[in-house]
Amino acid sequence: MLIAAMDDGRLISLVSPDFTRSELNLLRNRKRFYCPVCRSPVRLRLGSKKKWHFSHHPKYPCIIETEPESTAHLSGKEDLFQWTKANGRTPELEHYIPEIHQRPDIYLPGIHPIALEYQCSTISEEKLHARTCGYMSVGIRPIWILGGARQKKIRCLARLSGFESQTIQFSNRNAPSHPFFSPYYVSYYYPAEKRICFAGHLHPVSKTMYITQEINHMIPSARPHQLIMPALPFSPESFKQDWADCKRRYRLSVPSHLSREEYWLRQQAYRLRMNYSGFPSFVGLPHRDYIHFSLPPCLWQMWIYFVMTHSPPDLWLTPDMLMRTGKIGGTETVFLRRSLPLCPKRSLAGVIKTYLEQLVKLNKAEGKEGAYRFRASRIAGDLPLDQLLKQDRLVLDSLERVHGQMNK
Ligand SMILES: [Zn+2]
Incomplete structure (x- = not known):
């Protein structure tokens, strides 16, 4: 977690560089920190390897299920928070939605509220499905952005295994202009490179493999609406080649x-x-x-x-x-x-x-x-x-x- 509550109920955020390490160290000695959702005490972690964060004591896990947060997850979450903020949105970190007992990584309020989930760790298909349906049941649009380390490519092919294929989105930006144009895509974020990657024009060639054409944006030049409606240029020639190659392998496969x-x-x-x-x-x-x-x-x-x-x-x-x-x-x-x-x-x-x-x-x-x-x-x-x-x-x-x- 990047935010916690203090004894007086005020929230403290580790996102904006408001505090130095020594200030936080002082604060840690004087104050107690609590999880804003379940109110159990959390610890402030000021290590040098991982981004500073709060964590539940293993003896007092949160009432809502959370996955352990990796460095990539913490810094990706922070980047996406700053990015949406810099683009005029009012993101909220780990905003708790009591009706569904869910807490998206980033919540974007508005007429069409959005829950941004930056998913680095593996979760079950059932869990992802339940969370997606939870958000939708209260009128929140979920957007799943996969951790860059999850992107698996073999030549032109992307592998989406387990829960990953459930993060496929549909863009209604353009009416399909080409018979093989596909509005289906998945999104990845690479925090170390500050890069968003849309793997678009998904065409399945097996249960888990898809032909895809990618487009990359450095995060400062991308806009949050692209998460819903990315511009996905399509190259028919390379698609036809890839498709014919897959069919060839299929015919020749032992x-x-x-x-x-x-x-x-x-x-x-x-x-x-x-x-x-x-x-x-x-x-x-x-x-x-x-x-x-x-x-x-x-x-x-x-x-x-x-x-x-x-x-x-x-x-x-x-x-x-x-x-x-x-x-x-x-x-x-x-x-x-x-x-x-x-x-x-x-x-x-x-x-x-x-x-x-x-x-x-x-x-x-x-x-x-x-x-x-x-x-x-x-x-x-x-x-x-x-x-x-x-x-x-x-x-x-x-x-x-x-x-x-x-x-x-
Ligand atoms: Zn908690």
């Missing part, structure tokens, strides 16, 4: 660590005598909406392909009918929803419809009154791998072209 869903799908392919890696290029199409499925587009779209190629040719399928297929066992399905508590909720049948409409645009399927079927003459048989890889790239160009024509 099945060693199969997820349960992948294993199931391979079984189905075997049963239906389909070539698992030789799926046509219109399986595994990208679209911003597909983030709402927990499984990557290649997998659930492959299932739709299996169902549609094995249905009677005169059967028209609706998204709802497709949603009822793909049961893996128990409650598990190919069409499992990804938990995105901070984003507007989409109907999953609507997301499937987006895909079927893409197939119509590519002339692979036809639609009639909300139902669809493949154009059998348009579905080629097994193609050699080198041709498939080429087409994986070309199909993206085709989608781009159709989108361009439709918006003229």
Whole structure:
């Protein structure tokens, strides 16, 4: 904690450099400090390694659950506090909200109040979900900024594991101008470098990996409203390359660590005598909406392909009918929803419809009154791998072209 109450009830803050170490030392000898939330005594820590802070005695933990605060957490919190203040906001540190027993790192009051949470440590998905819902239940918008040390990248790919994917936000700054533009992003803050990083244009390629395009701002040149509506420039060319590369790896991958869903799908392919890696290029199409499925587009779209190629040719399928297929066992399905508590909720049948409409645009399927079927003459048989890889790239160009024509 960076603030505490004193015997007379006044608050003392360690954020603004109001006190020197010797002044604080004096104060520590004369006064007692209390947690503003639970009123139990807290200790003033004036070490040289860590930022000065107050901490609960392990014997008297706080009534609200808190995680141990690292140096990065304390200094990030202070930076974000000073930054919002310097930009005309009236931030409050560790403001306690009694109705929900929560205390955000930084609270920004206003017509649309905001709770800023700077999350460096790992917490459970359940806990993050509960805190997010808590804020929302009292009309506060939560914004989670992840500690820079949490950012994990492999080439163009970002890994969001555990609770991290629940911090994905949706920016409604611009109407999507490009068919592969994605308004989904996560935010990171690096206190040592004073840098904010937005990992934007998220497109999942597995349960935890996403293609992303980043933008960085040094904190003095950033504005707090960017946390909600960051400008996320999009490079279609590099996205198409990244997408085609991921698909290539998917086709060529040796099945060693199969997820349960992948294993199931391979079984189905075997049963239906389909070539698992030789799926046509219109399986595994990208679209911003597909983030709402927990499984990557290649997998659930492959299932739709299996169902549609094995249905009677005169059967028209609706998204709802497709949603009822793909049961893996128990409650598990190919069409499992990804938990995105901070984003507007989409109907999953609507997301499937987006895909079927893409197939119509590519002339692979036809639609009639909300139902669809493949154009059998348009579905080629097994193609050699080198041709498939080429087409994986070309199909993206085709989608781009159709989108361009439709918006003229
Ligand atoms: Zn307390």
